[in-house]
Amino acid sequence: MAEKKSTTGTTWNCYDANTMSAREIYGRVLREMAKTNDKIVGVTADLEKSTNIGIFGKEFPDRMFNVGIAEQNLFGVAAGLAKSGLIPFASTFAVFACLRGGEQVRTDICYQNLPVKIIATHAGISFGQAGSTHHCTEDLAIMKSFPNMTVIVPADGAETGRAVEACMDIDGPVYIRVGRGFEPPFHHDQNFNFEIGKGEIVHEGSDCTIITCGIGVLQSVIAAKELKNVDGLSVRVINMHTIKPIDKDIIVQAVKETRRIITIEEHNTIGGLGDSVAAVIAESGKGCAFTKIGLQDEFSMVGYPEDLYSHYKLDSNGIAETVREIMGKEFEEDEDWEDEV
Amino acid sequence: MVKKDVTVDKLKELAKQLRKDIIQTTVWAGSGHVGGAMSAADYLVALYFKYLNINPKDCNKPDRDRFILSKGHSAVGYIPCLSLRGYFEKDKLKTFNHFMSPFGMHPDSLKVPGCDCSTGSLGHGLSIGVGLCLGAKLQKQTYKTVVMLGDGECCEGSVYEAMMAAKHYKLDNLIAIVDRNGLMIDGRTEDVMSLEPFADKWRAFGWNVIEVSDGNDMQQVCDSLDQAWNNDTSLPTAIIAKTVKGKGVSYMEDDVKWHYGAIDSEKAEIAYADIEKL
Numbered sequence: 001m002a003e004k005k006s007t008t009g010t011t012w013n014c015y016d017a018n019t020m021s022a023r024e025i026y027g028r029v030l031r032e033m034a035k036t037n038d039k040i041v042g043v044t045a046d047l048e049k050s051t052n053i054g055i056f057g058k059e060f061p062d063r064m065f066n067v068g069i070a071e072q073n074l075f076g077v078a079a080g081l082a083k084s085g086l087i088p089f090a091s092t093f094a095v096f097a098c099l100r101g102g103e104q105v106r107t108d109i110c111y112q113n114l115p116v117k118i119i120a121t122h123a124g125i126s127f128g129q130a131g132s133t134h135h136c137t138e139d140l141a142i143m144k145s146f147p148n149m150t151v152i153v154p155a156d157g158a159e160t161g162r163a164v165e166a167c168m169d170i171d172g173p174v175y176i177r178v179g180r181g182f183e184p185p186f187h188h189d190q191n192f193n194f195e196i197g198k199g200e201i202v203h204e205g206s207d208c209t210i211i212t213c214g215i216g217v218l219q220s221v222i223a224a225k226e227l228k229n230v231d232g233l234s235v236r237v238i239n240m241h242t243i244k245p246i247d248k249d250i251i252v253q254a255v256k257e258t259r260r261i262i263t264i265e266e267h268n269t270i271g272g273l274g275d276s277v278a279a280v281i282a283e284s285g286k287g288c289a290f291t292k293i294g295l296q297d298e299f300s301m302v303g304y305p306e307d308l309y310s311h312y313k314l315d316s317n318g319i320a321e322t323v324r325e326i327m328g329k330e331f332e333e334d335e336d337w338e339d340e341v
Numbered sequence: 342m343v344k345k346d347v348t349v350d351k352l353k354e355l356a357k358q359l360r361k362d363i364i365q366t367t368v369w370a371g372s373g374h375v376g377g378a379m380s381a382a383d384y385l386v387a388l389y390f391k392y393l394n395i396n397p398k399d400c401n402k403p404d405r406d407r408f409i410l411s412k413g414h415s416a417v418g419y420i421p422c423l424s425l426r427g428y429f430e431k432d433k434l435k436t437f438n439h440f441m442s443p444f445g446m447h448p449d450s451l452k453v454p455g456c457d458c459s460t461g462s463l464g465h466g467l468s469i470g471v472g473l474c475l476g477a478k479l480q481k482q483t484y485k486t487v488v489m490l491g492d493g494e495c496c497e498g499s500v501y502e503a504m505m506a507a508k509h510y511k512l513d514n515l516i517a518i519v520d521r522n523g524l525m526i527d528g529r530t531e532d533v534m535s536l537e538p539f540a541d542k543w544r545a546f547g548w549n550v551i552e553v554s555d556g557n558d559m560q561q562v563c564d565s566l567d568q569a570w571n572n573d574t575s576l577p578t579a580i581i582a583k584t585v586k587g588k589g590v591s592y593m594e595d596d597v598k599w600h601y602g603a604i605d606s607e608k609a610e611i612a613y614a615d616i617e618k619l
Contacts, residue, residue: 041476041479062479063479065475065510067502067506068502068505068506068509070499070502070505070506072464072468072498072499072502073468073471073499073502073503073505073506075468076465076467076468076469076471076472076499076503077468077469077471077472077475077503077506078472079468079469079472080468080469080470080471080472080473080474080475080476081472081473081475081476082472083407083457083458083469083472083473083476084472084473084475084476084477084479084480084482085403085476085480086476086479086480088472103462103465104465104468104499107459107461107462107465108459108465108468108469111449111459112450112451112458112459113451
C-alpha cells in the first residue's frame with residue numbers, strides 16, 4: 001500500500017484496507033497518531049476489544065481509561081479529560097453513545113464545545129443477530145441535532161482511517177459512525193479525496209442521483225454499474241460521508257442536473273441523511289422526484305447483516321429496484337431553473 | 342499548595358456578605374434557587390478565599406485548582422461568590438437571568454469568568470471531575486479538583502458510576518463535597534428517596550469520608566477542608582456536610598418551599614437583617 005501523508009502530519013503504512021474491519025483500522029490509526037501526539041487518550045466502557053480502541057490501549061496502557069459498563073460516566077470522564085487539555089477518543093457501541101450517554105455527550109461535551117472524538121461502532125443494523133437493543137438507527141438524528149457536533153459516516157475502513165485523522169483538525173466534538181464487522185471495502189487504496197464537509201461524486205451519472213453514506217456507498221456504485229449495463233441508466237452516486245455539516249452545493253447540483261434523488265442510509269428514514277438532504281432540496285425551492293430508503297420508522301429485525309441489508313433494500317439489488325421505481329416518478333418541470341440557481 | 346492565611350472570622354464575614362449578595366442577586370434575577378445556595382455558601386467562601394489555588398486575574402492558569410458545581414442550580418450562590426472573589430464586578434450580577442446575560446440559573450463555563458465547568462443537569466459533575474483528575478495525573482499536574490454535589494442529586498445513578506471510577510483510579514486529587522441539606526424539590530430526601538446510610542455508601546465505594554455535623558459552621562468547614570487537603574491516603578475524599586437549606590434567613594431555613602423562590606423588597610429586608618445577626 002502506498003504511504004500517505006495524513007492531515008495531522010503523521011505518515012504511516014499500518015494497515016491493509018482490503019483485509020481489516022473498519023474498527024481494526026480505527027484502532028491502528030489511533031495507535032499511530034498517538035505515537036506523535038501525546039495529548040491523545042482513549043476512554044471506553046468495557047468495549048476495548050469490541051470497538052478496537054484496545055489496539056491503541058495495548059501500546060499506551062497509561063493513556064487508556066476503561067470505566068467499566070458505565071456510559072454516562074464514560075462521556076463525563078471524556079469531558080473532564082478534555083478540560084484537562086487532552087484529546088480523548090471515546091469508543092462504545094453507537095446505541096449507547098447516543099442514548100445511554102447521550103445527555104453527557106450533549107451537555108458535558110457539545111455544550112462546552114470540548115474536543116472529544118466519539119468513535120462509535122456496531123452502528124446501524126451491522127450487529128444483525130443482536131437485534132434492536134444493540135442496533136442503532138437513531139444516532140445520526142440525535143448527534144446531528146447537538147450544536148457544535150460534526151457527524152461523519154465513513155464508507156469503509158480506509159475512509160474510517162482518514163476520518164479519524166481528519167477529526168483532529170476539528171476544534172470541537174466529532175462523532176464518527178462505524179459498523180461492526182468486515183463490510184466489503186469501497187476504497188482499495190488510500191488515493192482518494194477525503195475532506196470533512198465535502199461530498200464526493202464516486203460514480204458519474206445524469207438520470208438520477210443516489211446520495212448515501214457508510215455501507216450504502218459500495219452497494220450504490222454496484223447498483224449504478226448494473227443499471228448502466230442492464231437498463232442503460234446513468235446514475236450518479238454521491239458519497240456523503242459528512243452528515244453534518246452537510247454539503248449543500250453537491251446536493252443542489254445533483255437536483256439541477258439529474259432531477260431525481262434517492263437517499264440510502266442504514267438508519268431510520270426519520271432524522272437521518274435523507275432528512276438532511278430533503279431540507280436542502282426544499283430550501284433550494286426546486287422540485288425533483290425524491291425517495292428516502294432506510295428503516296421506515298420501524299425497529300429492526302434479527303438476522304445476519306446481509307439478510308437485513310437485503311430486506312431493507314440497502315444492498316445493490318434493493319437499490320437498483322428503487323432507482324427503477326424513481327425513474328417512473330413524475331416531477332414538475334421548471335423552465336426557469338437556470339435563472340434561479 | 343499554599344493555603345491563604347485567612348482567619349475563620351474573616352471567612353465568616355465573607356460568608357455573610359455572600360449571603361447578602363445571594364439575596365440581592367435573587368431580587369435582581371426575579372427568582373432563584375436560593376435555599377441550596379444559602380446552604381452551600383460557607384463552603385463556597387472557604388474554598389474561594391482560602392483553599393483553592395486560583396487567580397481571578399488569570400482564570401485559565403494551568404495549575405489552578407478546579408471547582409465544579411455539580412449542583413448547578415446553586416449558580417445564584419456560586420456566581421456571586423466568583424464576583425465577591427474578584428472575577429468580575431458585582432454590578433454585572435444585575436443582569437442575572439435576563440436576556441443575553443452571561444449569568445443564568447445554571448453556570449455556563451464559556452460565559453462566566455472563573456467557572457471551570459458548565460453544569461445544571463444533576464449527576465454530571467463528579468464524572469467530569471474524575472476525568473479532570475485522570476488528566477491531571479497523566480500530565481503530572483498537582484492541582485486538585487473539587488466537586489460540590491447536592492444530596493438530592495445523589496439519587497442519580499451516574500454519581501455512583503463516578504464514585505466507583507474515582508476509587509478504582511486512586512484519585513487522591515479529587516474532593517467531593519456533598520451539601521447534605523436534607524431537602525429536595527418534593528420534600529425531605531429521606532421521604533422522597535432515602536439516601537441513608539449516606540456516608541456509609543461513600544465508604545462502601547472506597548472513599549476517604551469526612552463527616553461534618555454542621556457544614557454552616559466555618560470552623561468545621563475549615564477543619565474538614567484542611568483534612569481533605571492533607572489527604573495522605575490513595576483514596577478520593579468525600580466531605581459529607583450536614584447543612585441547613587436557606588441558612589441564615591429565618592423564613593427560609595429548612596423549608597422545602599425555599600428550594601426555589603422569589604424575594605420581594607420586604608422579604609429582602611428581613612433577610613438582610615437575619616443575615617446580619619449570624
